[in-house]
Amino acid sequence: MPAERDLVVEDADSGFCGAVVACDKEAVTLEDRFGKRRLFPLDPAAFLLDGKIVTLVRPAAATAETHRRSASGSIAVEGLRARVARQSRIYVEGVHDAALVERIWGHDLRVEGVVVEYLEGVDDLPEIVEEFAPEPGRRLGVLVDHLVPGSKESRIAARVTSPDVLVVGHPFIDIWQAVKPSSVGIPAWPDVPRGVPWKEGVIAALGWRMAPADAWRRILGSVSSFADLEPELLGRVEELIDFVTEAP
Incomplete structure (x- = not known):
């Protein structure tokens, strides 16, 4: 189905529904009824x-994209000052x-003034949230593996349960699996037997x-744009950015 302007479709993964406002060779931009x-x-x-279910394709008459895009696919802000x-x-x-x-959303996060921090696991997440003390205008978004x-x-x-915290996952x-196997140059992420450390099991199977640190550098080095990541991760990160930048 050509992604003609004003065609209304729904993203099957996230449920986001909107009209086509732009389309290039890799991505389509949808706008919902709230803008x-x-x-x-x-x-x-x-x-x-x-x-x-449909597969959208770039319309035959589409003109070349004139704006430079960031790795996330958003229009890049030239001369950006964080x-x-x-x-x-x-x-x-x-x-x-x-x-x-x-790697993918760094430009967007600097445009929005959003800092990303890592937790080293989520076992103590309720206590971490309490210490953060979320409130309107001070929101917290959390991305969880598995x-x-x-x-x-x-x-x-x-x-x-705080209304000012959004936990998605x-x-x-492991986040390694969110990178498309084709981008890494492998047919698929291998199944690792229960009881075997996952990263080490993947490395051995491949x-x-x-070492895991070197394997990660190889994986990260294969990622240059949102097209290298699975939709299940793309939608969740976009959701978090929307949540923490929404006006109170």
């Missing part, structure tokens, strides 16, 4: 049109998560003779 815009990669079978940091924050689980978010029903992470997240065991 909020979101960028989505042109992945196969990623949208719903009148309840039916905005003074907001009181609101985004917390992620670990240093790898923070590095990946910076946030699936019945997981330890889901039980911890359920204990956070992706289904991957036949990489390197």
Whole structure:
């Protein structure tokens, strides 16, 4: 289905519904009825049109994009001077998560004045939230790994009830899996037997003779834009940025 301007579709993953306002060879921009815009990669079978699954493609008559885009796909702000940091924050689980978010959304975060910090795990998340003392104008967004029903992470997240905190997550065991295998140059992320440390198990299964830190550098080095990441992560980070920058 050509992504013609004003075509109304729904992103199948996030449920975001809006009209097409722009489209280039990699992504489409949708605007909802409140004027909020979101960028989505042109992945196969990623949208719903009148309840039916469709694949959006760039219209044949589309003109070349004249604006430079950031790694997240947003229009880059030329001559950017970082905005003074907001009181609101985004917390992620670990240093790898923070590095990946910076790689893709660093430009956007500096435009908005949002600082990303890492927690080294979420076991103490309720206490961390209490110490942060969220309130309107001082919001907290938290990105959690492996946030699936019945997981330890889901039980911890359920204990956070402040309206000024948004806890979202992706289904991957580790942030490594949020990078598309094709971008890394592998057919798929291997299954690791229960009881085997996940990173070490992945490295062994792939036949990489390197330490986890070196493996991560290889993975991160394969990421240059949002198109290298899975939609399950893209949507959640965009959701957090919207939440912490929303006017009280």
